[in-house]
Amino acid sequence: MSQELEVWQRGPLPGITPILQPVGHALLQAREEVELYLESFPDRLLWVKLAGMASAGFHLQHLSGVLDRVFTYARGEKLNSFQFEQLEAEGKDIPEGLTVSTLLDRFRKQVDQAMEQLRTTDPATLADYRGVGRAGLPSTVIGLLVHGAEHTMRHVGQLMVTVKVLAHGKGE
DSSP, X not given: OOTTSOGGGGOOOTTSOGGGHHHHHHHHHHHHHHHHHHTTOOGGGTTOXXXXXXXXXXXXXXXXXXXXXXXXXXXXXXXXXXXXHHHHHTTOSSOTTOOHHHHHHXXXXXXXXXXXXXXXXXXXXXTOEEEETTTTEEEEHHHHHHHHHHHHHHHHHHHHHHHHHHHTTTTO
């Protein structure tokens, strides 16, 4: 099928239960859009903030981090020390060693992991309670999976605007 069609218009995703198809479609759409908008985005603009808003680098870090954390909670697991380190690093000015390429690769891998989790999620567990964070805020498996997708798309939209403005010289 044509890449011009959005992911949801290309049909069902193999191995994913029908009720979770929209989550998978949103995550794959997010990955395609992020790759498209950042394919030639320069590293030198990665941490530039426009009007006090978050940088493209922050959005890329956050996209991966939130998916990892929310899907961890959906599995009924607690965050590990590495995940807390990643959370702490989000939003820090110009973290060393991070480039557009490394952040894109991290996001691609995180979407791949999320897609695998969607394939292996038992539909019978979707209404199961899941505690979120140290406070154990109430959610469900499906609530977390849907939130992961909608939160991802929200940040993709913000990232796309930031990248577009910076790429056209308004941020320099």
